[in-house]
Amino acid sequence: MAKFSVGSLDEGEGSSSRYQKRRRMDRQPQTDSTETVSEEIDHVDEETDIRDPDYLVFLSNQEVPFEEEQENDAEDEEEDEDEAGYGVEEGGVNNTSDEEMDDLVVEPGTNESISVTLTDPEVFDCPICYESLSSPVFQCENGHIACSSCCTKIMNKCPSCCLPIGYNRCRAIEKVLESIKVKCRNTKYGCKETTSFSKKLDHAKTCHHAPCSCPMSDCNFVGSCTQLYKHFRDEHENSSVQFQHNKVFQITLNVDDTSLFLQEEKDGVVFILNNRIDCLANSISVCCIAPSTKERFCYDIVAKYGRSIITYQSYTKNIQSRIDNQPSSNILLLPAYSFGHSRQLKLKICIRHHG
Numbered sequence: 001m002a003k004f005s006v007g008s009l010d011e012g013e014g015s016s017s018r019y020q021k022r023r024r025m026d027r028q029p030q031t032d033s034t035e036t037v038s039e040e041i042d043h044v045d046e047e048t049d050i051r052d053p054d055y056l057v058f059l060s061n062q063e064v065p066f067e068e069e070q071e072n073d074a075e076d077e078e079e080d081e082d083e084a085g086y087g088v089e090e091g092g093v094n095n096t097s098d099e100e101m102d103d104l105v106v107e108p109g110t111n112e113s114i115s116v117t118l119t120d121p122e123v124f125d126c127p128i129c130y131e132s133l134s135s136p137v138f139q140c141e142n143g144h145i146a147c148s149s150c151c152t153k154i155m156n157k158c159p160s161c162c163l164p165i166g167y168n169r170c171r172a173i174e175k176v177l178e179s180i181k182v183k184c185r186n187t188k189y190g191c192k193e194t195t196s197f198s199k200k201l202d203h204a205k206t207c208h209h210a211p212c213s214c215p216m217s218d219c220n221f222v223g224s225c226t227q228l229y230k231h232f233r234d235e236h237e238n239s240s241v242q243f244q245h246n247k248v249f250q251i252t253l254n255v256d257d258t259s260l261f262l263q264e265e266k267d268g269v270v271f272i273l274n275n276r277i278d279c280l281a282n283s284i285s286v287c288c289i290a291p292s293t294k295e296r297f298c299y300d301i302v303a304k305y306g307r308s309i310i311t312y313q314s315y316t317k318n319i320q321s322r323i324d325n326q327p328s329s330n331i332l333l334l335p336a337y338s339f340g341h342s343r344q345l346k347l348k349i350c351i352r353h354h355g
Contacts, residue, residue: 113181124177124197126150128159134198135174140165145173174198186210189224210291213321215261215272225290229268236261240270248350255282255339262286264351271297271316271351276331282339284332286351287317294318295354302348305338315354 118124124133128150139145140158144165151166158165177198184191184200184207191209195202204210212228214221216239221231232240240261243249251260253275262271269288276283286299297316302309312332339345 116180124173124180128154132197132201133173133177134201135177137170137173137177138166139168139170139173141168145170184209186224189227206293208291208293210293210320212289212291213323215259215270215289215322217322225269225294228289229263229270232261232263232270233268237263243349243351246350246352248348250346250348253284253345253347255336255343255345262349262351269297272319273349278336280336282334282336284312284334284347285314285317285330286349287319289320290318291320292318297351298354299349299351301332303332303334303338303345304348305334305340305345308338310334316351 122130125131126133126147127144128146131147133145133147136148137145138148138151140161140163142158142161142163144158144160144163146154146158146165148166154165156164156166178196180197181194182197182200184193184195184203186204186207186209189209189211191207193203193207209224211222212225214228214231214236216236219235221228221235223231240263241249241251242263242265244265245267251262251273253260253273256277257275258277259275260273262273263269264271269290272287272289274283274285274287284301286301288294288297296318299314299316301312303312304310310332314330314332317330334345
C-alpha cells in the first residue's frame with residue numbers, strides 16, 4: 001500500500017486538486033520526506049474523486065522514502081535466502097548446516113582421495129588367465145587387453161580379434177592399477193598393509209599374516225600363525241610334545257602313528273612329525289605350520305635300533321594346513337623292522353633356528 005503525507009483542508013480553497021496537493025508537498029520540510037508517514041489515507045476530501053486519472057497519476061509519482069526502500073530490499077533479500085535454503089545469522093555469519101555443506105559440490109583438481117565401490121572385481125583381471133592385472137598391460141588395436149605373460153603364451157596374437165598384441169602398452173589401465181589402493185586380504189588376521197592393486201599379489205605371497213589352519217582333524221580354527229600358536233596351546237596342549245629350541249628331546253613313535261605334534265615352549269611354534277607307512281619302510285619328516293615366507297628351521301633326527309644308529313639332518317617345510325602336508329622329498333627312510341617286536345621306535349630330535 002502506497003503512503004504519503006496529507007495536509008489540512010484549510011491550506012487551500014475550493015476543491016482539492018492534484019496541483020494543490022503537489023504545492024503542499026513542496027512546502028513540506030526536507031526532514032519530513034524521510035520519515036515514515038503515520039497516517040494512511042482514511043479520509044479523502046468529499047469533493048475529490050479518487051477515480052480521477054490525474055489523481056491516480058499523482059499517486060503513482062510519489063517517491064517512497066529511502067529508509068522504506070532499504071527495509072523493502074532487506075525483506076526481499078531474506079525471502080530470496082529462504083527460497084535458496086540457506087540462512088545468514090546476524091553479523092553475517094553463515095547459518096548453513098553441516099549436512100548442507102557436505103552436499104556442496106567440491107571443485108575438481110583437488111588431491112584428496114575418494115572412495116569407490118567396484119561392482120565387478122573381475123574388471124581388473126586378465127581376460128585370458130583370469131589373474132589380477134599388473135604392469136605392464138598390453139592392448140591390441142581394438143583395445144583388447146592382456147597381461148605380459150599371456151602375450152607370450154598366445155604368441156602375441158589377440159584371442160578376441162587375432163590382431164597383434166604385446167607391443168602397445170595400455171597406459172590408462174596401468175595408471176588406474178597404480179592409483180587404486182587396496183587392503184591386504186589378510187586384514188582380518190592382523191595385516192594392516194595397504195598396497196596398490198597391481199602389487200596386491202606380490203604382497204599376498206610375502207604376507208606374514210596368511211591364514212593357517214589348526215592341524216587337529218576335529219578342529220576348524222583358522223588364523224594367522226601367531227593366533228594359531230596361541231590357540232593350539234590353549235586348546236590342544238595335551239595333544240603335543242613340548243620342547244625347546246636347540247635342545248635334544250626324545251619321543252616314542254609307534255609304527256602306525258601317522259603324525260605327532262610338537263610345540264616349542266617359548267615361541268609356541270607348532271611342528272608336525274610325519275610318519276608315512278609303506279610296505280617295506282617308514283618315511284619320516286618334520287614340517288612347520290607357518291606361511292611360506294616365514295623362516296625355516298633345521299632339525300636333526302637320531303634313530304637307534306638294534307646295533308644300528310641313523311642320523312639325519314634336514315630343513316622343515318612350511319605348510320598352512322593339513323591339506324598341504326604332502327610327503328616331502330627330504331625324508332628319513334627307516335626299514336619296517338626297525339620298530340622291532342614292540343612296534344615302537346625311540347627318536348632323538350633337535351630343532352634349531354636356521355642361520
